[in-house]
Amino acid sequence: MIINGVTIDQTFAEAFPMKATRAIITAQNEKWAMISAQAMTGFATSVIACGCEAGIERVLDASETPDGRPGVSVMIFAMGGKGLAKQLETRAGQCVLTSPTSALFAGIDGGTRIALGKNLRYFGDGFQVSKLISGKRYWRIPVMDGEFLTEATTGQVDAVGGGNFLVLAESQPQALAACEAAIEEMRKIPNVIMPFPGGVVRSGSKVGSKYKSLGASTNDAFCPTLKGMTKTDLSPEIESVMEIVIDGLTKEDIDKAMRVGIQAVCDLGAENGIKRISAGNYGGKLGPFHFHLQEIMA
Amino acid sequence: MSALTFSLKRRVDQRVDMSPLVCQKLTGLDPSDIGALELHNGKAKVRVDSLFDISGSDTQKIVIKNSYEKLDFIGKELETGEISVIGDAGAYLGLGMKSGLIRISGNTGLFTACEMKKGLIEIDGNTGDFLGGALPGNKMGMKGGTVLVKGNAGDRVGDHMRRGNILIEGNAGDYCGSRMTAGTIAVMGQTGKHVGYAMRRGTLLLWNGPQVPANFNDCGAHTLAFLPLLFKSFKTLNSAFSEPAAMFNRVRRYAGDMSEMGRGEILVKI
Numbered sequence: 095m096i097i098n099g100v101t102i103d104q105t106f107a108e109a110f111p112m113k114a115t116r117a118i119i120t121a122q123n124e125k126w127a128m129i130s131a132q133a134m135t136g137f138a139t140s141v142i143a144c145g146c147e148a149g150i151e152r153v154l155d156a157s158e159t160p161d162g163r164p165g166v167s168v169m170i171f172a173m174g175g176k177g178l179a180k181q182l183e184t185r186a187g188q189c190v191l192t193s194p195t196s197a198l199f200a201g202i203d204g205g206t207r208i209a210l211g212k213n214l215r216y217f218g219d220g221f222q223v224s225k226l227i228s229g230k231r232y233w234r235i236p237v238m239d240g241e242f243l244t245e246a247t248t249g250q251v252d253a254v255g256g257g258n259f260l261v262l263a264e265s266q267p268q269a270l271a272a273c274e275a276a277i278e279e280m281r282k283i284p285n286v287i288m289p290f291p292g293g294v295v296r297s298g299s300k301v302g303s304k305y306k307s308l309g310a311s312t313n314d315a316f317c318p319t320l321k322g323m324t325k326t327d328l329s330p331e332i333e334s335v336m337e338i339v340i341d342g343l344t345k346e347d348i349d350k351a352m353r354v355g356i357q358a359v360c361d362l363g364a365e366n367g368i369k370r371i372s373a374g375n376y377g378g379k380l381g382p383f384h385f386h387l388q389e390i391m392a
Numbered sequence: 393m394s395a396l397t398f399s400l401k402r403r404v405d406q407r408v409d410m411s412p413l414v415c416q417k418l419t420g421l422d423p424s425d426i427g428a429l430e431l432h433n434g435k436a437k438v439r440v441d442s443l444f445d446i447s448g449s450d451t452q453k454i455v456i457k458n459s460y461e462k463l464d465f466i467g468k469e470l471e472t473g474e475i476s477v478i479g480d481a482g483a484y485l486g487l488g489m490k491s492g493l494i495r496i497s498g499n500t501g502l503f504t505a506c507e508m509k510k511g512l513i514e515i516d517g518n519t520g521d522f523l524g525g526a527l528p529g530n531k532m533g534m535k536g537g538t539v540l541v542k543g544n545a546g547d548r549v550g551d552h553m554r555r556g557n558i559l560i561e562g563n564a565g566d567y568c569g570s571r572m573t574a575g576t577i578a579v580m581g582q583t584g585k586h587v588g589y590a591m592r593r594g595t596l597l598l599w600n601g602p603q604v605p606a607n608f609n610d611c612g613a614h615t616l617a618f619l620p621l622l623f624k625s626f627k628t629l630n631s632a633f634s635e636p637a638a639m640f641n642r643v644r645r646y647a648g649d650m651s652e653m654g655r656g657e658i659l660v661k662i
Contacts, residue, residue, distance in 0.1 A: 160621060160624075161617055161620055161621055162620055197617050220655075221655070223593070223595075223655070223657070224574070225576070225595075225618050225621075225622070226536075226555060227618070227621050227622055227625045228624075228625040232618055232621065234616070234617075234618055240614060240615065240616075240617075241614070241616055241617060241618070243617040243618050243621075
């Protein structure tokens, strides 16, 4: 398949099941909600080393938040419910409780309930106050700028992690420009996050390593500087490859995000140095969710 | 199906225990079966159809017409459905109510919503003492749900209250929130003496400054984030509490009762 001069490989991205949750951070204004959200989702690019994958889903208008203040919706993904709960609590405690004027609310009503502010309340040292409002439990924790209001729990649901596609370009600036265009469009899709810095990964990996201590290592087949040294997957004109990784609540959410992302890349086309779109494919061993590029773009 | 309607034929001298006439107990019964049920009337037992004209058949919607202050235990342990009372109601209205809706066009007596667990009670008139309280000797009053009083309430509102909302558009008597363990009591009018007496936790939300007891400590003026959420939860009520003008988040906070746990609060609108 070729779109605007860009070859879409006949391959698929492999993704795996994860657990996910969403939290809504509000603050006096969008600036402080965003500061808190950025802190909460920091160092959360890959479950391999961070314990979770987290990202900002979108900015919320005051009319969309529980307390009528500007807010930011964040999503956190982990390999299991326990790990997710631990990461959520740690990040909420360190990055939202501490952030001026913030409040924290559940972003998913269904699913299994996991602690959001339920245990953070102990920071109140006995002065915390519980309120049950419309069937939801909130905690009012006295803090130095007033009160930190947090919902006790949020919903945890089954989700999909590791959706991806690779952008192969003639130069590094062209690959990055294409990925930036893709991310801009993909951020408009609900229920997904692109957890890597700016949504773009330069260090795509393969499963395994020559070093026993490592479970993953550089994807040498897509490393342009190794074209003459390894069984490369790159043609001579490809000088740079970048990856976009997507976590979503459902396979369909990731489908949508991949479609708009790949389309944005293809819109730049071969004339801007974009040659191919491929995907992280590990022979079907990584996970049960397969995202066939040509089917998605059909 | 029209509402199952009980129209009182005559006012009896002795009090009537209305507790058998709740939706879940009448489900599946014909009007003739319902007429044959017996109610305690003082020491005597009387058939329902000797006191009431019965019409309609929807047991999930009960209407009590010509009601007056000697009809006790209306909606006792109501589990489902709606009861509308046209007129006044006696004591123990909604005692231990578990779910559903009770509406009263007039006044209610003592111990209204006593030990209520869930649901909604709307009172257009006034109510007596111990609204949302505990039965004498018990230590847990209202445990959930919402009571809306458009008129005034008597003394000891929310005595031993454990959870839920009591909303009073008018005035509350003395000892409002006494021995309260948790929950919220909001009073738009005036409150009497000794507000929050022996209160352990919970919130008294007042539109008018009370006589703050000596064992409550002033914590200053604050903007509290939970108040907009609380008011938002009242939006569906047919009440002054649901009007945008009623909403505020700036209050003066008094913590107490310091002779108890001291974790309760009186919040006064600024």
